[in-house]
Structures are given as C-alpha cells and as structure tokens.
Amino acid sequence: xxxxxxxxxxxxxxxxxxxxxxxxxxxxxxxxxxxxxxxxxxxxxxxxxxxxxxxxxxxxxxxxxxxxxxxxxxxxxxxxxxxxxxxxxxxxxxxxxxxxxxxxxxxxxxxxxxxxxxxxxxxxxxxxxxxxxxxxxxxxxxxxxxxxxxxxxxxxxxxxxxxxxxxxxxxxxxxxxxxxxxxxxxxxxxxxxxxxxxxxxxxxxxxxxxxxxxxxxxxxxxxxxxxxxxxxxxxxxxxxxxxxxxxxxxxxxxxxxxxxxxxxxxxxxxxxxxxxxxxxxxxxxxxxxxxxxxxxxxxxxxxxxxxxxx
Amino acid sequence: xxxxxxxxxxxxxxxxxxxxxxxxxxxxxxxxxxxxxxxxxxxxxxxxxxxxxxxxxxxxxxxxxxxxxxxxxxxxxxxxxxxxxxxxxxxxxxxxxxxxxxxxxxxxxxxxxxxxxxxxxxxxxxxxxxxxxxxxxxxxxxxxxxxxxxxxxxxxxxxxxxxxxxxxxxxxxxxxxxxxxxxxxxxxxxxxxxxxxxxxxxxxxxxxxxxxxxxxxxxxxxxxxxxxxxxxxxxxxxxxxxxxxxxxxxxxxxxxxxxxxxxxxxxxxxxxxxxxxxxxxxxxxxxxxxxxxx
Numbered sequence: 001x002x003x004x005x006x007x008x009x010x011x012x013x014x015x016x017x018x019x020x021x022x023x024x025x026x027x028x029x030x031x032x033x034x035x036x037x038x039x040x041x042x043x044x045x046x047x048x049x050x051x052x053x054x055x056x057x058x059x060x061x062x063x064x065x066x067x068x069x070x071x072x073x074x075x076x077x078x079x080x081x082x083x084x085x086x087x088x089x090x091x092x093x094x095x096x097x098x099x100x101x102x103x104x105x106x107x108x109x110x111x112x113x114x115x116x117x118x119x120x121x122x123x124x125x126x127x128x129x130x131x132x133x134x135x136x137x138x139x140x141x142x143x144x145x146x147x148x149x150x151x152x153x154x155x156x157x158x159x160x161x162x163x164x165x166x167x168x169x170x171x172x173x174x175x176x177x178x179x180x181x182x183x184x185x186x187x188x189x190x191x192x193x194x195x196x197x198x199x200x201x202x203x204x205x206x207x208x209x210x211x212x213x214x215x216x217x218x219x220x221x222x223x224x225x226x227x228x229x230x231x232x233x234x235x236x237x238x239x240x241x242x243x244x245x246x247x248x249x250x251x252x253x254x255x256x257x258x259x260x261x262x263x264x265x266x267x268x269x270x271x272x273x274x275x276x277x278x279x280x281x282x283x284x285x286x287x288x289x290x291x292x293x294x295x296x297x298x299x300x301x302x303x304x305x306x307x308x309x310x
Numbered sequence: 311x312x313x314x315x316x317x318x319x320x321x322x323x324x325x326x327x328x329x330x331x332x333x334x335x336x337x338x339x340x341x342x343x344x345x346x347x348x349x350x351x352x353x354x355x356x357x358x359x360x361x362x363x364x365x366x367x368x369x370x371x372x373x374x375x376x377x378x379x380x381x382x383x384x385x386x387x388x389x390x391x392x393x394x395x396x397x398x399x400x401x402x403x404x405x406x407x408x409x410x411x412x413x414x415x416x417x418x419x420x421x422x423x424x425x426x427x428x429x430x431x432x433x434x435x436x437x438x439x440x441x442x443x444x445x446x447x448x449x450x451x452x453x454x455x456x457x458x459x460x461x462x463x464x465x466x467x468x469x470x471x472x473x474x475x476x477x478x479x480x481x482x483x484x485x486x487x488x489x490x491x492x493x494x495x496x497x498x499x500x501x502x503x504x505x506x507x508x509x510x511x512x513x514x515x516x517x518x519x520x521x522x523x524x525x526x527x528x529x530x531x532x533x534x535x536x537x538x539x540x541x542x543x544x545x546x547x548x549x550x551x552x553x554x555x556x557x558x559x560x561x562x563x564x565x566x567x568x569x570x571x572x573x574x575x576x577x578x579x580x581x582x583x584x585x586x587x588x589x590x591x592x593x594x595x596x597x598x599x600x601x602x603x604x
Binding site for chain 2: 006007010011124127128130131132133134135136137139140143147242244245246247248249252253256257267268271272276279280282283286287290291294
C-alpha cells in the first residue's frame with residue numbers, strides 16, 4: 001500500500017517537476033490556437049488548480065483506472081495497454097517458469113561438478129551470456145534463424161491476415177512466432193540465474209547435514225536434489241522476486257527487436273511517436289504489475305520459509 | 311606521511327599479488343584496458359571520421375573498410391572505435407555518480423537510523439523493484455532532450471539502490487565496532503565518524519560495487535540508445551545498433567542483412583561488460599576471502 005503511494009507520488013512529482021504541462025508542450029506552438037483557448041483547456045482539465053489539489057485529483061483518477069488519453073492511438077491509455085498486455089504476460093510467464101527450472105537444474109549440476117572443466121566452461125559461458133544485451137542476442141537469433149536458416153518468422157506475434165481455423169491453430173501460430181523472442185529471454189535469464197543457483201548450492205554443500213547425508217550413504221541424485229537443491233532454493237525465490245523488474249526490461253528490448261506486439265513494443269512506439277501520456281500510463285501499469293508479482297513472490301517465500309516474517 | 315605512503319604501497323603490492331593469482335580477473339583487466347586504450351587513442355586508431363560519409367553505402371568488409379560501411383556510407387570500424395569512447399565515458403561517469411549517491415544514502419541511512427532510515431530504505435526498495443528501463447525512458451522523456459549528460463543523469467538517478475543497501479548494511483556493522491564507540495565517547499561528531507571511520511572501511515566494498523555499477527550503467531545506456539534515446543552527436547555502440555535496426559541494416563544488399571553492421575557493436579558491449587564482471591568478482595573475492603575457497 002505504502003509502496004503504491006510512493007509510486008503514484010513519484011510519477012506525479014516527476015511529471016510536474018519537468019515543468020511542462022501538456023497543453024504547453026503540444027499546443028502552445030500552434031499558431032491556430034489562441035492563448036485564451038489554451039487557458040480554457042487548462043481550466044477544464046484542472047491544471048490551474050493549486051499543486052496539492054492536482055495531486056489529489058491525480059490519485060483519484062489513478063485509483064479509478066484513468067491514466068489519460070493516448071495522443072497517437074486516440075484511445076484511453078488503459079485500454080491500449082490492456083490490449084497488448086496479454087502478449088507480454090505470455091512471454092514473461094513462460095520464460096520465468098522455464099528459466100527457473102532450467103537454471104535450477106543446471107545450477108545444481110555445476111555446483112556438484114564444481115572445479116571441473118564442465119563447471120568452469122559452463123560458468124564462463126553463462127557469464128558471457130549475461131553480459132550480452134537482450135536486443136543484440138535477439139538480433140543475432142534473427143540473423144541466424146530467420147535469415148540464414150529461414151525457419152522462423154521475422155516479426156510479429158501472429159501471421160498477418162491469417163484466419164485461424166481453431167484455437168489449436170492459433171496457439172501453433174503464436175508459438176511459432178514467439179519461439180525466437182522466448183529463446184532470447186530464456187537464454188539471457190538462464191545465463192544469469194544459473195550462476196546464482198550454483199553459488200547458493202555451493203554454499204549449502206558446506207553445511208553439516210550434507211556430510212551426514214553422504215556418510216549415511218544417501219544416493220548422489222538424492223543428495224543433490226533433496227538435500228542441496230531444496231535448501232538452495234530459498235535464495236533463488238528471493239532473487240526471483242527481484243527479477244520481475246529485470247524481466248520487464250528484457251521484454252521491452254526483445255519485443256522491440258522482434259516487433260512483438262506487447263507492452264514493451266508499445267513503449268518503444270510511444271517514444272517514437274512522442275506519446276507522453278501513453279508512456280506514463282504504461283509505466284504505471286507495468287509498475288503495478290511488477291509490484292503485485294513481487295508481493296506474490298514474497299508470500300511464496302514466507303510459505304517456503306516460515307522464519308521470514310512478512 | 312612517509313609511513314602512510316609506505317603503508318599504501320604495501321597494501322597495493324599485496325593486493326596486486328593476490329589479484330595476479332586470479333586468471334579470470336587478469337583476463338578481465340586485459341580486455342578492459344584494451345577498450346580503455348582504444349577509447350583514449352580513438353583519433354589515432356580510427357582510419358576515417360565516423361560522422362563523415364566516406365564511400366558508397368553498405369559496402370561489405372574489405373581491406374579498405376575493415377567492417378564495411380553503413381547505410382549512409384560511414385565507416386563502421388571508425389564508428390566502433392569512437393563508440394568505445396562514448397559508451398565507456400557514459401558507463402564510468404554514470405557509475406561514479408551512482409556510487410556517490412548510493413554511498414551518501416547508505417551512510418546517512420545506516421548512521422542516523424530510526425525514521426530516516428525507514429523512509430530512505432522504503433524508497434530504495436521501491437526504486438529497486440521497479441523495472442529500470444521504463445523508469446529511465448520516462449525520465450528521459452520528461453527531460454525532453456536527448457543529450458549525453460541527461461543520459462548520464464538519468465542512469466545515476468535510477469541506479470544507486472544496490473550501492474545504498476550494501477553501504478547501509480556495512481555502515482550498520484561498522485557503527486557497532488569499539489573504535490567507533492570510543493570515538494563517540496570522546497565527543498567525535500557524525501561528520502568525523504563518517505570521514506575518518508566509515509568511508510575508509512567501506513571503500514574497498516565501494517570499489518567492487520563501482521565496477522559492477524559501470525557494467526550496469528553501460529547495459530542501461532546500450533538499451534536506451536537502442537530504443538532511440540541516445541544523443542545523435544555522440545554515437546555509442548548501442549546507437550550503432552539502433553541505426554542498424556531502424557535504418558535498414560536488415561535489408562542491406564538485396565534483402566540480405568548487413569551482419570558486419572549488427573554483430574561487432576554488440577560483441578564489444580558484451581566483452582566490455584563481461585570483463586567488468588570478471589574484475590568485480592575478483593575484487594569481491596579479495597575483499598571477502600570466504601568466497602575464495604570455492
């Protein structure tokens with residue numbers, strides 16, 4: 001709750017401190033509009049009220065889900081963002097689940113093989129991958145798998161103009177289009193979180209109960225996944241909570257490269273079209289989504305480890 | 311004074327001897343120094359002026375143009391060399407500001423505690439959780455102008471959270487140590503304690519954080535530049551990729567992509583950031599020997 005308050009205030013403060021009001025920004029240089037008209041518009045939208053009243057108005061409107069009007073699309077920001085949101089959520093949810101599973105298994109594996117060639121090469125490759133920008137990774141994938149080996153489409157989320165015969169067809173088309181964007185997000189995420197998982201697991205290996213398990217003659221696989229991985233999972237869940245924001249960054253860049261019609265591409269187009277309200281609204285809606293996801297992660301964390309007080 | 315210098319020299323020597331034993335740390339240092347060298351001597355190294363048209367557009371790499379030319383006939387190799395300057399400068403300067411803001415926040419929060427600490431840390435948490443690129447885009451849009459300094463400013467305003475948290479937690483532990491309590495008992499003020507005790511003790515930590523901050527500032531810069539928010543008169547690696555994406559790098563010659571335009575800038579970004587991460591890890595291991603045994 002306090003967090004939401006901070007975000008709302010932050011946006012209001014930022015928008016106001018920039019010192020431009022929308023009418024000045026977009027209309028005052030247009031000679032066809034007389035100054036008193038602008039004054040009337042300012043009055044109508046409450047921009048001549050004192051700052052604190054504007055602030056209250058802003059909060060009230062935000063709570064009502066009114067984020068302003070997109071100048072480029074000629075529709076309310078909220079509707080436009082909600083229109084493209086499912087695509088982003090689709091990308092994010094799949095890549096979060098898959099990358100968590102893969103980094104989990106690979107991380108435990110590298111930790112088990114620590115010090116050997118597999119571990120050293122593996123961690124170094126991961127390090128390089130986590131240093132590549134999302135958009136470049138995406139461009140390389142496009143270059144290889146859409147141009148030189150034309151297996152996947154160059155852009156979009158669905159084949160333009162195609163009528164899907166049934167839901168199954170639709171899903172196949174969507175998956176075909178989203179393979180490369182998903183791969184980009186996955187590879188980048190895995191590169192990052194394998195290292196976390198590996199280090200967390202290595203730390204657990206130092207614990208006494210690991211030695212006990214070995215001494216008891218517990219099978220290797222069982223030690224790895226039941227004893228080590230389970231205890232290393234906690235820091236991973238905490239990291240996952242911090243990860244959502246990072247994932248959104250990745251989604252914006254990735255969607256831009258693949259022209260995937262999600263929120264990220266919407267933000268890119270908003271920059272290109274100088275659509276400030278869309279940008280502001282999209283930022284706000286994304287922030288709320290990330291905060292909610294974070295709250296859920298915190299709850300899961302508390303469930304997994306009762307020692308953590310919420 | 312003499313003793314002080316000797317002490318510092320000794321510390322530097324033992325630091326160097328530990329650092330030398332770390333192969334990946336050395337590799338990182340070599341790569342980073344290579345890029346810094348390129349950045350400093352850019353005018354001597356680059357064969358052409360990166361902002362001037364030198365030949366026909368979209369030429370393939372040849373002996374004359376090592377990495378070919380772009381859509382308006384500029385030499386990509388020269389663009390890349392000058393881009394090193396822009397990318398590294400933004401990275402290092404933004405990281406410096408980031409670390410200064412973060413350290414101030416952390417020290418104040420840790421030392422004063424109570425309500426101030428609560429408020430500052432709550433604020434830090436929010437900024438930390440929020441996705442940084444949309445926040446940066448919003449900031450840049452608000453400033454309204456695309457310039458080199460605004461980019462640095464925006465990155466510094468959003469990037470300090472990690473440093474603040476780290477510095478705060480180590481300030482909290484240093485605050486409890488006996489020598490700080492002793493200093494307080496003889497009447498030392500907050501300013502004295504911060505300058506004489508806390509800053510010297512957290513500075514190794516700040517060094518390592520600074521290196522990571524450079525890496526993340528460069529990543530942020532690359533992302534923003536790619537989205538078209540860079541300064542057109544200071545072409546960075548990210549901006550070269552932005553131009554490649556928007557001005558038809560994909561359909562360069564008869565519908566074939568200009569790979570020579572797309573691959574090199576990203577490779578430079580990735581190598582620099584990887585080298586910074588390697589250096590950062592080595593520093594961390596030196597500061598915190600517990601990590602070394604792994």
